[in-house]
Amino acid sequence: MKRFGKADVLGPLAVALVFVGIWYLVAYRLHNNFNDNGTVNFVPPPHKLFMGTSDAWPDMLRAMWLTARTAFIGLMIAIVLGVSLAIVMAQARWLERSFWPFLVALQAIPILAIVPLLASVFRTSSTPPRLITVVLIALFPIVSNTLFGLRSVDQPHYDLFKLRRAGRFTQLVKLELPTASPAMFTGFRISAGLAVIGSIVADFFFTRGDPGLGRLIQQYFFDNQPPRMFVASILASLVGLTFFLVFGWLGRRVVGRWQPGAFGAR
Amino acid sequence: MASSEESGPVESTGSLAARPLLEFHQVSKTFKDGTAAVGDVTMSVSAGEVVSIVGPSGCGKSTLLRCAAGLETPTTGAVEADRANLGYVFQDPTLLPWRTVEGNVELLAELDGVPKAERSRLVDDALTLVGLSEARRQLPRQLSGGMRMRASLARTLVLDPAVVLFDEPFGSLDEITRERLNDEVQTVLRARRAAALFVTHSISEAVFLSHRVLVMSRAPGRIVEEVEIPFPFPRPHELRYEPEFARISGRISQALREGSR
Numbered sequence: 001m002k003r004f005g006k007a008d009v010l011g012p013l014a015v016a017l018v019f020v021g022i023w024y025l026v027a028y029r030l031h032n033n034f035n036d037n038g039t040v041n042f043v044p045p046p047h048k049l050f051m052g053t054s055d056a057w058p059d060m061l062r063a064m065w066l067t068a069r070t071a072f073i074g075l076m077i078a079i080v081l082g083v084s085l086a087i088v089m090a091q092a093r094w095l096e097r098s099f100w101p102f103l104v105a106l107q108a109i110p111i112l113a114i115v116p117l118l119a120s121v122f123r124t125s126s127t128p129p130r131l132i133t134v135v136l137i138a139l140f141p142i143v144s145n146t147l148f149g150l151r152s153v154d155q156p157h158y159d160l161f162k163l164r165r166a167g168r169f170t171q172l173v174k175l176e177l178p179t180a181s182p183a184m185f186t187g188f189r190i191s192a193g194l195a196v197i198g199s200i201v202a203d204f205f206f207t208r209g210d211p212g213l214g215r216l217i218q219q220y221f222f223d224n225q226p227p228r229m230f231v232a233s234i235l236a237s238l239v240g241l242t243f244f245l246v247f248g249w250l251g252r253r254v255v256g257r258w259q260p261g262a263f264g265a266r
Numbered sequence: 267m268a269s270s271e272e273s274g275p276v277e278s279t280g281s282l283a284a285r286p287l288l289e290f291h292q293v294s295k296t297f298k299d300g301t302a303a304v305g306d307v308t309m310s311v312s313a314g315e316v317v318s319i320v321g322p323s324g325c326g327k328s329t330l331l332r333c334a335a336g337l338e339t340p341t342t343g344a345v346e347a348d349r350a351n352l353g354y355v356f357q358d359p360t361l362l363p364w365r366t367v368e369g370n371v372e373l374l375a376e377l378d379g380v381p382k383a384e385r386s387r388l389v390d391d392a393l394t395l396v397g398l399s400e401a402r403r404q405l406p407r408q409l410s411g412g413m414r415m416r417a418s419l420a421r422t423l424v425l426d427p428a429v430v431l432f433d434e435p436f437g438s439l440d441e442i443t444r445e446r447l448n449d450e451v452q453t454v455l456r457a458r459r460a461a462a463l464f465v466t467h468s469i470s471e472a473v474f475l476s477h478r479v480l481v482m483s484r485a486p487g488r489i490v491e492e493v494e495i496p497f498p499f500p501r502p503h504e505l506r507y508e509p510e511f512a513r514i515s516g517r518i519s520q521a522l523r524e525g526s527r
Contacts, residue, residue, distance in 0.1 A: 255364070
């Protein structure tokens, strides 16, 4: 089985080259971007990206770990809550109709509007409000995808289980959840990216406890250190990318075998 | 509740004179939206007997089977059947895509709570019977249409049903595969001494497999003709090209045309 074709390598490479080119262009055309001693004021060119940031690395790596940990724990909570809620909603139309408006509302309210509110409620704690933020931002895709998946069971499959008088729980475990799993993992993967965003956004507002990447970025902004902001942002995207890849891989492991085409598996 | 669940202990003597395993008493079915699917059907299937129902599309053939299996409740009349002893082969293979062939074949026994060790013996038997032992670890998507249908048949046979209900199972297969599967169904039913109620719109399939063929009118379906098929079992593949086979098929075809008017 051929895993990568020419187009899988050359295409992205071309896009990357164009991107780096624009980056250099911006870095060298920007007014006052460089000082006489070679240090960078605003946009470091790629080869000078890490220049003069080495003393901040231990802080940044620890912040990255904190951000990733908050995102991960929050995501796990969101998965447990979201899947449970979707299962409850799938039991009856009236249950679905009862919960749905609130989920849509939750999805519609910008996270940036909710977080300060949470911050004013949880003045003295640090971890719970961060986790709540992550759960709030990650919940909706999990619920909606799981619910969609649970609802996509074919009637003949239900008939099959009905013939042997299978109970509701058996039906859930042996039919509905496996049928829903491709959609569920799509939801998990979307939420994995959102969880990292939630973790960083929360970090901007909850100033107690050790700083995560969000607070470091904020601090570098106030200290006027764009190169450090760049590095911190790159670390943040690395966390997001790792989450995305891990959940893509998990999805392939679970459903890729019988659902080719899901999660880019061929 | 219009249908009764039990018909007492089933004695499988193989004789056509035995007590019916499946009986419809003046069954009719009208759906909630007012569609009259089945109108007043009385018929029965005895032990070891293969009965086919042919009829135009939408005449309520499938609804009749669903009433027999307890998937629908008749509006009037009653079905007598031992539901635990009933097999159902659906129109589509309806395999679970995440389970291997053996996992799928195992399913109904698993739902019935058959112990693991016995289950694997039943699965082996059923797979051997339909000739799928080689493909047991494959996933449904790796199989051809005919093999999927065989897996579906094996899944039904695992519980060794006394009556197998077939709901137009081979309609979407090509002619060659279909005839081969008809040959196999005949072999399998005889090996298991199982009776069958076979719904189809293929006249040659019905004639080839059955002791009796019932012709249904268009909806609301009634039985308008009953034709005894005199050929002895086992029936060879070539039977399909005999003049007598063609004559009987022609008679059923005429009854179908009259019933569809």
